[in-house]
Amino acid sequence: MGRIRRFWSWIAGKPPAQQTQQFPNHQSDSHVASPTAEPKNPTTSVLVVGAGSTGLALAQGLKQSGISCLVVEKHDSIDALGRDWNMGLHWGVQSLRSLITDEMWSHIHSVQVDPSEPPPEHDFLKFLNAQTGECMAAIPVQSFYRLRRRKLRGLLAQGLDVQYGKRLRTLTFSDDGKLATALFDDNTSITASLVVGTDGARSTVRRELLGPNSGRIRQLPYCATFVQARFTAEQAQFLRGFHPLYLAGIHPAGYFAFFGMHDVEDPDRPETWTFFFYISWHCTLEEQEATADWSNSQRLQQVKGFSKCFTDPWRSAFEWVPDDHQVWYMGLTDFDPCASDHRWDNHGGRVTLAGDAAHAMTYQRGQGLNHSITDAAKLVEATNQFLTGKRTPADAIAMYEDEMIARAGGEVSLSSVNTEMVHDWQKVLASPVLTAGVTKRSVDPSN
Known part of the structure; x- marks a missing residue:
């Protein structure tokens, strides 16, 4: 408790009971405007904007630190969103373990795509020639957890104070350099000593800090269509026979593909298994704009057409999907915090970013969750500092940002280069995912 008392003496006041403050309904044109009546004390020490995996993991770590x-x-x-996907956690395992209790970690198996199969200590992620089925590379992975995003969020949300339906309008900062206030569309506000934007690739917090142009993500000339589907028991057993959890494919025609499990409801009933698979391809920004209004049927027929030149499991999986099956289409994007116009003002350590809000990256190298969870662990350390x-808040948050930007910002660039190369057969063997696997990018501290 001693450190908490020192903290409250630093901000010159005792914390009130947690409550949401009412704020007049107006739209501020300034990113640094001050409220009409500045609150003297924060509602909370840290306000986390966004209840994704990063924000919830961060909140758990802060809770453990009191x-x-x-x-x-x-x-x-x-x-609230019907969409769900799964993610690979590998070198970020220790960071997640540091943020949650032992009891919570003991349930990590329950959020895996197949809770009945513990991840092997040593495994291989296979990359196939998606036209012939030949194995191009087998990337060694250790303790590779394949986690369902929705279930992971449910686990991480336990015991936290999460307020839903709170859409951020703007941020303001007190003149004394100590507090930040988040104003919401419901005309309420929350004041904190630190606001952390963990609100995803299209982060509102990031746009508040950098403006609508510098703060937006970059659209890349690549697209993907995703499918989640169940099959008959016989079909499901056939498809899973290629690998029990995950498989990647690279096609000479310029396609990248993934195939794996998404949910094993009952290990003994293959008809209850849900598979997750996609094909991605080069698609110009002009083509993306021209097809922006395509129907679900058009998206599915397009990717079914691509799959006809694929080997199994992709060819059969797409063929067996009904023509009216719901799919999920998206253009690939990134946000590189190392870019010259992307370094935000943290207002003396009162606001920062983490996860996709700080470094949105493409997913063919499987790095996003690992960097995001590491951000959360590093930010808990900085807050404790x-x-x-x-350290002063300014120094502590600057320390966090310098490490995070060097580490994850470099990965944004590497992942985007990798995405380009795995869609170009002439360059694919030199792509980072085939030369370096899914290991963490090393960071030279002298740079």
Whole structure:
């Protein structure tokens, strides 16, 4: 408790009971405007904007450290979006373990795509020639967890103070250099000593800090169509026979593909298994704009056409999907915090970014979740630094940002280069995913 008392003495006041403050309904044109009546004390020590995996993991780590924290989420519930996907956690495992309790970690198997199959200590992620089925590379992976995003969020949300339906309008900063206030569309506000934007690739917090142009993500000339589907028991057993969890494919015609499990409801009933698979391809920005209004049927027929020149499991999986099956299409994007116009002002350590809000990256190298969870662990350390008086907030957050930008910013660039190369058969063997696998990019501290 001593460090908390020192913290509250630093901000010159005792914390009130947690409550949401009412704020007049107006739209500020300034990113640094001050409220009409500046609050003297924060509602909470840390406000986390966005209840994704990063924000919830961060909040759990802060809670373990005894730091008061609120999480706000613009959607009405944690499961408001119908879409779900799965992610690979490998070198970021220790960071996640540091953020949650042993009891919570003991349930990590329950959020895997197949809870009945613990990840092997040593495994290989196979990359096939998606035309012939020949194995091009087998990338060694250690303790590779394949986690369902929705279930991971449900696990990480346990015991946290999460307020839903809170859409951020703008941020303001007190004149004394100590507090930040988030104003929401419901005409309420929350004041904190630190606001952390963990609100995804299209982050509102990032746009507040950098403006609408510098703060937006970059659209890349690549697209993908995703499918989640169940099959008959016989079909499901055939498809899973290629690998129990995950498989990647690279096609000479310029396609990249993934195939794997998404949910094993009952290990003994293959008809209850849900598979997750996609094909991505080079697609100019002009073509993306021209096809922006395509129907679900058009998206599915397009990717079914691509799959006809694929080997199994992709060819059969797409063929067996009904023509009216729902798919998910998206253009690939990135946001590189190393770019010259992408370094935000943290206002003396009162606001920062983490996860996709700080470094949105393409997914063919499987790095996003690992960097995002590492951000959360590093940010808990930084927050403890200024709460205990070892560093000022400005120094602690600058330390966090410098490490995060060097580490994850470099990965944004590497992942985008990898995406380009795995869609170009002449360059594919030199792509980072085939030469370096899914290991963490090494960072030269002298740079």
